[in-house]
Amino acid sequence: xxxxxxxxxxxxxxxxxxxxxxxxxxxxxxxxxxxPLGMNIHIDGIKGVSEFDLxxxxxxxxxxxMKVIPKPADMWEFSVFPKVIGGMAGLGVLIGLLGxxxxxxxxWFIGWFILMTVLGVLGMYDFxxxxxxxxxxxxxxxxxxxxxxxxxxxxxxxxxxGYQKMLNFDVTSLPHTxxxxxFVGMTLTIVAFFVGKKETKHL
Amino acid sequence: xxxxxxxxxLILSTSFLFVSCGNKGxxxxxxxxxxxxxxxxxxxxxxxxxxxxxxxxxxxxxxxVYGLPSGRMFKEIPVFSQFPTTGYxxxxxxxxxxNTSFGQIPWDDSHHPDISQTNGVLDGRWIFINxxxxxxxxxxxxxxxxxxEIIEVPNSAGNHSSSFITENTEYVVAGxxxxxxxxxxxxxxxxxxGNFKGALSFIKVDKETGRMxxxxxxxxxxxNYDLSHPGRDKSHGWFFFTTYNTEEASTLLEVNAxxxxxxxxxxxxxxxxxxxxDNGGGTKMPTNYAHNVYxxxxxTATSTMVKEVxxxxxxxxxxxxxxxxxxxxxxxxxxxxxxxxxxxxxKLSADLTIHSFSKxxxxxxxxKFDGEAYGIPILNYEDVLAxxxxxxxxxxxHTEFDGLGNAYTTFFISSEVVKWKIGTWEVIDRKPTxxxxxxxxxxxxxxxxxxxxxxxxxxKITKDRYLPTGPELEHSAQxxxxxxxxxxxxxxxxxxxxxxxxxxxxxxxxxxxSKKFYRLDENKxxxxxxxxxxxxxxxxxxxxxxYMSMIRSHFTPDNIEGVxxxxxxxxxxxxxxxxxxxxxxxxxxxxxxxxxxxxPGQTKTLTWYPKKVGVWPFYCTDFCSALHQEMQGYIRVSPxxxxxxxxxxxxxx
Ligand SMILES: [Cu+2]
Numbered sequence: 086x087x088x089x090x091x092x093x094x095x096x097x098x099x100x101x102x103x104x105x106x107x108x109x110x111x112x113x114x115x116x117x118x119x120x121p122l123g124m125n126i127h128i129d130g131i132k133g134v135s136e137f138d139l140x141x142x143x144x145x146x147x148x149x150x151m152k153v154i155p156k157p158a159d160m161w162e163f164s165v166f167p168k169v170i171g172g173m174a175g176l177g178v179l180i181g182l183l184g185x186x187x188x189x190x191x192x193w194f195i196g197w198f199i200l201m202t203v204l205g206v207l208g209m210y211d212f213x214x215x216x217x218x219x220x221x222x223x224x225x226x227x228x229x230x231x232x233x234x235x236x237x238x239x240x241x242x243x244x245x246x247g248y249q250k251m252l253n254f255d256v257t258s259l260p261h262t263x264x265x266x267x268f269v270g271m272t273l274t275i276v277a278f279f280v281g282k283k284e285t286k287h288l
Numbered sequence: 289x290x291x292x293x294x295x296x297x298l299i300l301s302t303s304f305l306f307v308s309c310g311n312k313g314x315x316x317x318x319x320x321x322x323x324x325x326x327x328x329x330x331x332x333x334x335x336x337x338x339x340x341x342x343x344x345x346x347x348x349x350x351x352x353v354y355g356l357p358s359g360r361m362f363k364e365i366p367v368f369s370q371f372p373t374t375g376y377x378x379x380x381x382x383x384x385x386x387n388t389s390f391g392q393i394p395w396d397d398s399h400h401p402d403i404s405q406t407n408g409v410l411d412g413r414w415i416f417i418n419x420x421x422x423x424x425x426x427x428x429x430x431x432x433x434x435x436x437e438i439i440e441v442p443n444s445a446g447n448h449s450s451s452f453i454t455e456n457t458e459y460v461v462a463g464x465x466x467x468x469x470x471x472x473x474x475x476x477x478x479x480x481x482g483n484f485k486g487a488l489s490f491i492k493v494d495k496e497t498g499r500m501x502x503x504x505x506x507x508x509x510x511x512n513y514d515l516s517h518p519g520r521d522k523s524h525g526w527f528f529f530t531t532y533n534t535e536e537a538s539t540l541l542e543v544n545a546x547x548x549x550x551x552x553x554x555x556x557x558x559x560x561x562x563x564x565x566d567n568g569g570g571t572k573m574p575t576n577y578a579h580n581v582y583x584x585x586x587x588t589a590t591s592t593m594v595k596e597v598x599x600x601x602x603x604x605x606x607x608x609x610x611x612x613x614x615x616x617x618x619x620x621x622x623x624x625x626x627x628x629x630x631x632x633x634x635k636l637s638a639d640l641t642i643h644s645f646s647k648x649x650x651x652x653x654x655x656k657f658d659g660e661a662y663g664i665p666i667l668n669y670e671d672v673l674a675x676x677x678x679x680x681x682x683x684x685x686h687t688e689f690d691g692l693g694n695a696y697t698t699f700f701i702s703s704e705v706v707k708w709k710i711g712t713w714e715v716i717d718r719k720p721t722x723x724x725x726x727x728x729x730x731x732x733x734x735x736x737x738x739x740x741x742x743x744x745x746x747x748k749i750t751k752d753r754y755l756p757t758g759p760e761l762e763h764s765a766q767x768x769x770x771x772x773x774x775x776x777x778x779x780x781x782x783x784x785x786x787x788x789x790x791x792x793x794x795x796x797x798x799x800x801x802s803k804k805f806y807r808l809d810e811n812k813x814x815x816x817x818x819x820x821x822x823x824x825x826x827x828x829x830x831x832x833x834x835y836m837s838m839i840r841s842h843f844t845p846d847n848i849e850g851v852x853x854x855x856x857x858x859x860x861x862x863x864x865x866x867x868x869x870x871x872x873x874x875x876x877x878x879x880x881x882x883x884x885x886x887x888p889g890q891t892k893t894l895t896w897y898p899k900k901v902g903v904w905p906f907y908c909t910d911f912c913s914a915l916h917q918e919m920q921g922y923i924r925v926s927p928x929x930x931x932x933x934x935x936x937x938x939x940x941x
Contacts, residue, residue, distance in 0.1 A: 120868075137866035144840060144865075148914065228915060 089281030090185025097177020099270025106263030150227025191281025346786020359781030368396030372882035384591035408455035408736025423447035467510035480538035484510035523627035633684035644674035688733030806889030813891035815860030846921035850934035873909025
């Protein structure tokens, strides 16, 4: 199961790209922002795409009563996510190595994948919860109040994935480099599973 | 002479009116042609012009920025004149910019802008411009588009043959138009001859920072030094100045300064003089002039008085200066991109005189002189003459080049631009201008590498070109396409002030370096606050310093109490935005100066003298956001003897 082990190791190591590249990106464009404002969501915090984007997003958001974009210390996620990602990468490498030396079965690979998927879904769920809170937990003293046709206050929650028009803003929310590399890595672990299965059959 | 000038203008412009009426008739039959002209100057909404044009404001004292080919005005950059729009010359930080040895001078007559060069090619780092009336040279940054430095020029008057720069921006020159006693003394004016001097100042420019300093002044004979141009390429190291009043008349110059058939172009080997000065030559003369420098990080200008200037007597450096006889009171003095030809335009003549640089060197080598003036050798007219353009026009003034071997000369009296070929001196094309054209500009057209494509003429009289606006009309510029053999008039556009001369450059050289805002974390203004939490009000005797911040859409503090009649209140205001094009304004009722317009990250200070008891508002003048109207505050002013303590509100607390 040498080949499968190597693929498993590479796939798991790709998770580490999240320590360098952002997982997700949200861009906010409007006619008066020909260079759109943007935030990159890293596993350890949120950064502006351009240096002063967060300041300027906060400056705009205060009119509608949104909270300022959280600093890393404001959210437990930003201390836990790096540990989870680091841990999962380490675990993946370990399984890969054990697989390489034939100490564990290829089924461990899919096991890792399922665990990672569960954690990923939980992460997305948590992210969506945060976006909802960020977009709808508004300061009651906000100077601009926009209501839906039914009278309920409008939510400024950015889309979890894809494009949405919000007032005059075009909001796009998509995975970023780190996210894509993570998906590739996870896919590789499934590949490792099938390759491992094949290699095992040949024995 | 002036009266007859005016008479000529009248006759000629009247005849042009008829001509232009005829043209209008023709034009209506050629609408297809007109629409193609429209396409050539059309810049669609949201698109950018291909060139910047920096047009001097003449008597406005400033510099305006236009786009080509659209002719749209983008900005007025305050230089020598107070500018209440932004508070330039009114704010505490910029008042020192207008300091001179005569005190604060809030105005000047800005004439000849010139863009910095590297190897004879425009590099777009700075633009220099002269103040004609109170002799000054300013340097404007082309990243911030703000005036960064102004240096006064001593021993000068009418700083006209200026501010032209050598091809590596080694020097910017400031030649005096009026000769004056040096140093100034109380003498009868009719003792002018032989006693007055013409100072030609060579101002060194620092390669990195652009900082200016007068390196030396040549004290020339008491002629009038009209215009100038540095040598290019092969003539790099020389500078050429046209003169008039070589008669040294002191009254009714329009007649008495036009008696000699020929005046001179003074050819100055500045490298030779620089060497002389570097080896300890020259005489230090006590003087007093202002040197004002604006710091981009403290957002503050300082003015220093300089007490000494190094003067050079031409007689002490034989071989450095020669006179080239040039007919008919030459005005424009222009050097072609190769540096071989020096064009002197006799403003009372119909012909252009072109001198040859290599013939000049040859005549100097062979010591073929035709006498001397004040110890300066005069060369033979025929020995240095390269040729002349028999133009058929009247009143040639200025020449620029397209880099393809063609020259373009304006004719003031006959209101036209004439295109001619360098070397053969034949006229290729001529086009009327509307009316009475002064300078013309081709992007890079006075450098070693003209960019060609466009030429624009700057006219003194506007007459019927636009909707009338009472007796006063803005002057007019006219844009021509010069990419073909024939010039094609594309566009009229109004200019602000007197469009005396202009410099133009492809936009790509400048636009990506243009600053979008000032970084708050680089703000070193002593009264800046970088957080609203630092806002405070401090009393020092009768001076009250308010440290204030502004951001969309509030001031911190917004309400201040404890100010008294007779105090002097300083508003030190920092704009906390860090975004492109989000200035805030500040206006205080009863302020005796102006408003402020404060750029993101910048700090400016306005002084205000509370004179009346009451509660007085201030507000933001730049429509900054949906809640711009709410961007306001109050100052409570109590009687002189009241004991109310200073207090203020911080972010609603
Ligand atoms: Cu404002």
